[in-house]
Amino acid sequence: SRNIRLAVIPGDGIGTEVVAEGLKVLEAVGTKIEPTHYDLGAARYHRTGETLPDAVLDELRGYDAILLGAIGDPSVPPGILERDLLLRLRFAFDHYVNLRPVKLFPGVATPLAGTPTENIDMVVVREGTEGLYAGTGGVMRRGTPHEIATQESLNTAHGVERVVRYAFEKAKARPRRKLTLVHKTNVLTFAGDLWQRTVNRVAEEYPEVSTDYCHIDAASMFFVTQPERFDVVVTDNLFGDIITDLGAAIAGGIGLAASGNINPEGAAPSMFEPVHGSAPDIAGQGKADPTATILSVSMLLDHLGLHDEAARVERAVAADIAERGAARSTQQIGDDITARVSG
Amino acid sequence: SRNIRLAVIPGDGIGTEVVAEGLKVLEAVGTKIEPTHYDLGAARYHRTGETLPDAVLDELRGYDAILLGAIGDPSVPPGILERDLLLRLRFAFDHYVNLRPVKLFPGVATPLAGTPTENIDMVVVREGTEGLYAGTGGVMRRGTPHEIATQESLNTAHGVERVVRYAFEKAKARPRRKLTLVHKTNVLTFAGDLWQRTVNRVAEEYPEVSTDYCHIDAASMFFVTQPERFDVVVTDNLFGDIITDLGAAIAGGIGLAASGNINPEGAAPSMFEPVHGSAPDIAGQGKADPTATILSVSMLLDHLGLHDEAARVERAVAADIAERGAARSTQQIGDDITARVSG
Ligand SMILES: CC(C)[C@H](C(=O)O)[C@@H](O)C(=O)O
Ligand SMILES: CC(C)[C@H](C(=O)O)[C@@H](O)C(=O)O
Numbered sequence: 001s002r003n004i005r006l007a008v009i010p011g012d013g014i015g016t017e018v019v020a021e022g023l024k025v026l027e028a029v030g031t032k033i034e035p036t037h038y039d040l041g042a043a044r045y046h047r048t049g050e051t052l053p054d055a056v057l058d059e060l061r062g063y064d065a066i067l068l069g070a071i072g073d074p075s076v077p078p079g080i081l082e083r084d085l086l087l088r089l090r091f092a093f094d095h096y097v098n099l100r101p102v103k104l105f106p107g108v109a110t111p112l113a114g115t116p117t118e119n120i121d122m123v124v125v126r127e128g129t130e131g132l133y134a135g136t137g138g139v140m141r142r143g144t145p146h147e148i149a150t151q152e153s154l155n156t157a158h159g160v161e162r163v164v165r166y167a168f169e170k171a172k173a174r175p176r177r178k179l180t181l182v183h184k185t186n187v188l189t190f191a192g193d194l195w196q197r198t199v200n201r202v203a204e205e206y207p208e209v210s211t212d213y214c215h216i217d218a219a220s221m222f223f224v225t226q227p228e229r230f231d232v233v234v235t236d237n238l239f240g241d242i243i244t245d246l247g248a249a250i251a252g253g254i255g256l257a258a259s260g261n262i263n264p265e266g267a268a269p270s271m272f273e274p275v276h277g278s279a280p281d282i283a284g285q286g287k288a289d290p291t292a293t294i295l296s297v298s299m300l301l302d303h304l305g306l307h308d309e310a311a312r313v314e315r316a317v318a319a320d321i322a323e324r325g326a327a328r329s330t331q332q333i334g335d336d337i338t339a340r341v342s343g
Numbered sequence: 344s345r346n347i348r349l350a351v352i353p354g355d356g357i358g359t360e361v362v363a364e365g366l367k368v369l370e371a372v373g374t375k376i377e378p379t380h381y382d383l384g385a386a387r388y389h390r391t392g393e394t395l396p397d398a399v400l401d402e403l404r405g406y407d408a409i410l411l412g413a414i415g416d417p418s419v420p421p422g423i424l425e426r427d428l429l430l431r432l433r434f435a436f437d438h439y440v441n442l443r444p445v446k447l448f449p450g451v452a453t454p455l456a457g458t459p460t461e462n463i464d465m466v467v468v469r470e471g472t473e474g475l476y477a478g479t480g481g482v483m484r485r486g487t488p489h490e491i492a493t494q495e496s497l498n499t500a501h502g503v504e505r506v507v508r509y510a511f512e513k514a515k516a517r518p519r520r521k522l523t524l525v526h527k528t529n530v531l532t533f534a535g536d537l538w539q540r541t542v543n544r545v546a547e548e549y550p551e552v553s554t555d556y557c558h559i560d561a562a563s564m565f566f567v568t569q570p571e572r573f574d575v576v577v578t579d580n581l582f583g584d585i586i587t588d589l590g591a592a593i594a595g596g597i598g599l600a601a602s603g604n605i606n607p608e609g610a611a612p613s614m615f616e617p618v619h620g621s622a623p624d625i626a627g628q629g630k631a632d633p634t635a636t637i638l639s640v641s642m643l644l645d646h647l648g649l650h651d652e653a654a655r656v657e658r659a660v661a662a663d664i665a666e667r668g669a670a671r672s673t674q675q676i677g678d679d680i681t682a683r684v685s686g
Contacts, residue, residue, distance in 0.1 A: 078536075083532065111455050112454050112567075113457075133530055139536070139537070141500075144500065146499075146500060147537060148497065148499050149498045149534045149537040150496060151495070152493055153480070153493060153496075155491070155494075156492075161488075184581070186415070186426075187478075187581075187584075188494045190480045190493060190494055191480070191492045194482070217588035220586075238530075241527075241559075244560075254564065
């Protein structure tokens with residue numbers, strides 16, 4: 001089989017450290033990968049003023065997949081790297097599915113008292129290209145007592161239907177076959193109506209999937225009090241952002257939360273990244289847990305059709321997690337998981 | 344002292360049940376109140392098509408305060424009662440502070456393993472009149488493959504500054520003197536910039552208050568993993584909605600979460616209500632916990648300057664909670680707390 005052409009964007013802060021471990025595992029699993037590193041993020045921005053040059057974006061389009069570490073640094077004003085680099089990639093490559101499993105691995109302590117491992121096992125299908133992330137809105141009379149600042153949530157039938165269909169397919173393939181729409185239909189009535197109608201309509205094609213609805217506020221509560229309510233969750237971009245960090249928290253922490261920004265049709269490369277950020281406070285100290293990145297590598301392999309390899313990586317992670325004792329460095333965790341993958 | 348003129352809106356579902364207990368406690372505390380009941384909610388909507396007639400709104404304006412149970416019923420399409428009744432009251436009476444304490448009472452089990460009681464003690468100051476709750480937005484080509492649905496978040500210097508000032512005052516009066524802005528400045532750049540600049544500017548007038556910032560996604564995680572990070576939280580309407588349900592969950596459940604919709608200048612009556620909804624699934628069965636309403640009554644008394652009475656109600660609730668054993672009915676809990684208030 002031909003080599004996998006992988007674009008690697010380590011990014012900022014701990015991004016570099018965790019990506020190095022992800023690549024180690026990827027090599028150990030025996031895939032023929034050709035990684036090409038791209039220097040994008042805060043350092044490049046400060047050096048050249050560039051976030052994501054058009055030529056680089058075009059080049060990235062030619063890869064089979066992208067592995068990303070983390071983007072963002074306090075030295076750059078909020079929104080610049082997020083919008084012009086991370087979100088630009090998600091939008092340009094039409095990553096309309098932001099797939100985020102929320103699964104408690106055996107042996108991992110959840111902060112939720114008395115919650116059995118099997119009660120936390122869901123997949124959040126977060127829309128990735130619309131909603132409040134569209135970036136539309138503006139400001140008038142900035143800095144005056146009469147300032148007005150707006151943000152717009154844009155939702156299209158096209159955008160909602162395709163991610164809802166994806167979520168139904170996911171739900172159909174899981175044992176519980178349950179799909180929960182999370183939104184705020186009682187306040188965001190225009191967008192909520194579109195989401196709810198779309199779920200209702202697509203549900204008719206999936207009689208084997210049971211559907212449910214939960215307001216985002218109630219869902220946040222249930223993530224903590226009754227996580228077993230959820231199997232597949234489909235939600236918009238912003239609600240998905242919030243609820244997957246909460247999901248990471250209940251499933252043992254942001255150090256374990258993986259994600260895929262997926263273009264299901266393969267019209268552009270999909271991009272895999274840990275849910276965590278660049279964590280400048282612990283960067284360069286070998287303290288970051290690379291597990292989230294390694295699980296993202298497993299999702300990447302799965303997406304490329306390398307299901308056995310994906311499963312091997314996930315099993316290695318599960319085994320490593322189950323035996324965690326004393327604190328280990330980023331590199332040590334990477335080495336230990338690599339050894340299990342190779343062994 | 345003159346009688347307190349109180350408008351009572353029991354509303355839907357368990358609203359009626361919990362409000363009855365709240366009133367019982369209010370009478371027992373020895374305040375001279377004159378309650379007037381208003382029949383608003385799903386039943387009236389079905390009977391007359393009315394949600395909140397203008398004449399009723401005008402009448403309500405004349406009261407010293409409003410006690411509200413819960414609004415909403417599945418028989419009414421999402422958004423109608425919320426928007427035309429509950430949110431209309433909040434907007435018409437300019438309840439720009441939605442005050443929601445998140446406090447773990449001794450004896451209450453938090454779902455968070457190993458979290459000491461004192462680690463969960465914060466106040467969320469949620470903006471109540473702007474943001475995505477403005478209800479602006481629309482839909483085009485509804486029901487077609489080309490449908491577009493939008494929602495707009497409207498944020499004004501006026502609206503943000505007044506709630507931020509209120510939050511700084513709250514923070515100044517608390518022992519820890521810490522204020523955290525929760526937003527999503529890296530994505531909602533226009534609104535986020537207004538919020539962050541406002542906090543920075545007002546902070547200069549409060550050198551004794553330390554300020555902090557946290558993205559909504561990270562905050563949701565920290566509510567679960569490190570709730571002790573938070574003292575006073577100030578945030579927008581939607582983020583406040585989400586985070587206070589999460590707050591209720593970590594502080595022992597929605598049955599204990601109180602709130603005040605406050606017009607600090609007293610230009611219109613403030614309105615006190617439990618954070619929970621109408622819970623149609625358990626309505627009429629005497630299963631609802633009236634404690635959230637009773638704590639809202641305590642906030643109401645405090646708002647009216649009856650600080651001793653407010654403290655007595657809160658102490659009675661704390662004592663009741665500390666000794667909770669077998670399940671009791673709504674009425675029994677109300678009676679028990681009433682006995683402590685009178686005794
Ligand atoms: C960094 C930020 C723009 C991003 C988001 O909000 O999507 C992050 O929080 C995430 O969840 O991947
Ligand atoms: C019922 C609903 C409109 C309301 C809100 O979103 O504000 C409720 O969730 C609350 O928190 O008081």
